[in-house]
Amino acid sequence: MKTVPSKNPKVGFVSLGCPKALVDSERILTRLRAEGYEVATSYRAADLVVVNTCGFIDAAIDESLDAIGEALAENGKVIVTGCLGAQPQRILERHPSVLKITGPQRYEEVLASVHEYLPPKHEPFLDLLPPQGVRLTPRHYAYLKISEGCNHHCSFCIIPSMRGRLSSRSIDEVLREAEALARAGVKEILVISQDTSAYGIDLKYAAASWRGREWRANFRDLAAALGELGIWIRLHYVYPYPHVDEVVELMADGRVLPYLDIPFQHASGRILKLMRRPAAAEDTLRRLEAWRKAVADITIRSTFIVGFPGETERDFEELLTWARAAQLDRVGCFEYSPVEGAAANALDQVAVAEPVKAERRRRFMELSAEISAAKLERKIGQRVRVLVDRIDGDLAIARSSADAPEIDGLVRISGGAALGVGEFADVLVTGAGAYDLEAKLP
Numbered sequence: 194m195k196t197v198p199s200k201n202p203k204v205g206f207v208s209l210g211c212p213k214a215l216v217d218s219e220r221i222l223t224r225l226r227a228e229g230y231e232v233a234t235s236y237r238a239a240d241l242v243v244v245n246t247c248g249f250i251d252a253a254i255d256e257s258l259d260a261i262g263e264a265l266a267e268n269g270k271v272i273v274t275g276c277l278g279a280q281p282q283r284i285l286e287r288h289p290s291v292l293k294i295t296g297p298q299r300y301e302e303v304l305a306s307v308h309e310y311l312p313p314k315h316e317p318f319l320d321l322l323p324p325q326g327v328r329l330t331p332r333h334y335a336y337l338k339i340s341e342g343c344n345h346h347c348s349f350c351i352i353p354s355m356r357g358r359l360s361s362r363s364i365d366e367v368l369r370e371a372e373a374l375a376r377a378g379v380k381e382i383l384v385i386s387q388d389t390s391a392y393g394i395d396l397k398y399a400a401a402s403w404r405g406r407e408w409r410a411n412f413r414d415l416a417a418a419l420g421e422l423g424i425w426i427r428l429h430y431v432y433p434y435p436h437v438d439e440v441v442e443l444m445a446d447g448r449v450l451p452y453l454d455i456p457f458q459h460a461s462g463r464i465l466k467l468m469r470r471p472a473a474a475e476d477t478l479r480r481l482e483a484w485r486k487a488v489a490d491i492t493i494r495s496t497f498i499v500g501f502p503g504e505t506e507r508d509f510e511e512l513l514t515w516a517r518a519a520q521l522d523r524v525g526c527f528e529y530s531p532v533e534g535a536a537a538n539a540l541d542q543v544a545v546a547e548p549v550k551a552e553r554r555r556r557f558m559e560l561s562a563e564i565s566a567a568k569l570e571r572k573i574g575q576r577v578r579v580l581v582d583r584i585d586g587d588l589a590i591a592r593s594s595a596d597a598p599e600i601d602g603l604v605r606i607s608g609g610a611a612l613g614v615g616e617f618a619d620v621l622v623t624g625a626g627a628y629d630l631e632a633k634l635p
């Protein structure tokens with residue numbers, strides 16, 4: 194397959210100072226990578242440079258000011274963060290042209306500044322993060338990218354030609370990053386990649402040591418090891434291969450969240466074949482049934498594409514029938530639009546008219562909302578564990594195991610203002626809407 198050069202925005206990073214500053218840098222870089230930014234290895238190759246400074250003693254301040262000067266001379270676009278950022282005047286006296294200055298542990302502000310001066314590339318079909326991904330990530334959850342690229346050839350997707358074949362990070366490197374995140378106060382890790390269930394295939398599942406034990410670079414060991422951290426582990430972009438059952442067992446044991454994000458994309462065998470989807474031949478309804486038997490409270494999230502070239506009303510009805518039977522908890526739906534360079538553009542199929550696409554999306558989302566509302570209603574009266582994201586007046590806005598940040602629902606806790614942001618709480622569900630829950634402290 195022809196490889197086209199990546200046009201992803203590139204950020205250079207200079208990290209000075211103590212281990213805490215290093216963890217900050219790791220966190221910023223993790224998030225930037227998850228949003229599709231690349232890390233440049235030289236000032237010249239970068240579109241923008243972030244300097245994480247130290248302001249502990251005079252020598253460190255001088256070193257930081259010199260590093261800012263060097264980045265400005267070599268690149269020109271510089272964002273400053275870290276301890277010296279707490280003294281912006283001192284920086285501006287020497288370097289008035291820096292773009293932005295933020296203080297230590299201001300990850301969100303650093304990310305917002307990068308977004309402002311170097312917007313992330315947004316590709317609705319391909320992004321690992323939702324479009325709202327540019328919103329600020331509170332420091333109690335973080336994205337952990339375990340691999341890059343993909344071995345599949347879905348006809349609507351250009352990731353394999355842009356980012357190459359699956360390239361997994363070694364298991365010890367991934368686990369060390371996860372451990373650093375947990376140490377820095379992260380309470381929830383969201384595992385992301387293009388195909389999480391394929392993790393480690395390219396490494397031939399090479400084993401490595403972490404916390405005195407050998408772990409293989411495969412999906413099951415990765416999930417089990419992350420489960421040792423004692424925080425929420427949420428798995429995104431999983432395909433319904435048979436070995437996913439082993440990870441569902443870990444969910445049954447409470448080691449990872451009972452949540453699976455599986456991009457089914459469609460249910461008509463004909464359309465799945467045209468899409469060239471992995472695991473298209475799997476009997477997904479049977480798999481869903483088995484997983485629910487193993488873990489009663491498992492949440493299944495998925496995304497779908499309607500209006501793919503050649504999709505007939507009959508194919509769409511097949512999708513609706515499947516959705517009624519599948520009873521998915523969380524659903525997103527896109528109207529198909531062609532991506533430049535994708536194989537689907539060359540399919541000898543009739544394009545679906547725009548109004549028809551919109552109509553199908555509306556019908557699909559109506560059914561999904563109905564299913565979601567009925568499922569949430571059944572939670573009234575139950576106690577659920579939540580992670581508090583923010584306080585809004587008298588309300589604590591939180592999420593349960595069923596809610597990934599920014600793409601799923603919320604739990605609104607009345608009288609929860611005293612709860613700590615980034616802390617877990619057990620609450621009693623008192624009401625339900627189509628996607629969100631109301632709750633109170635028990």
Ligand code: SF4
Pocket residue numbers: 342343344345346347350351352353387388471
């Ligand atoms: S699985 Fe398909 S849609 Fe996902 S990245 Fe690979 S080729 Fe693209």
